[in-house]
Amino acid sequence: MKLQEFRRAIDDEFGPMGPVLMRDSVVVELGNRTPDEALAAGVPARDVWLALCRAEQVPPSRWYGAGRPDPRDR
Template sequence: MKLSEFTRAVHDEFGAFGAVLLRDTVIVELGNRTAEQALAAGMPARGVWIALCRVQDVPPDRWHGAGRPKPTRG
């Protein structure tokens, strides 16, 4: 997942509230970091997205990114 895809997924799933979540939600799975801190530390955007989805109780069928087709293997 590219950072631009991450940003789009956050916006599509959480709207304007996404910026607050990225800045203020400390996620244990990310080493007690916020999503912003985790990305700045070099953690992969995909892992940060999944952790954010888990902590915000986003249904697993939307973890691929809201409004985005599921990735295919190939």
């Protein structure tokens, strides 16, 4: 997952709350870091996306940002 795809997935899933989650949500799966901190530390965007989806209880059917096609396009 490219960083641009990651940012688009964050915007699509979380809307205006996306930047807040990126900055303020401490995710245990990311080593007790925020998504922004994890990305800065070199954690792949796909791993950050999946960890954030799990932490925010996003249904797996909407994890398309992890390289899956958007199901709305079918």
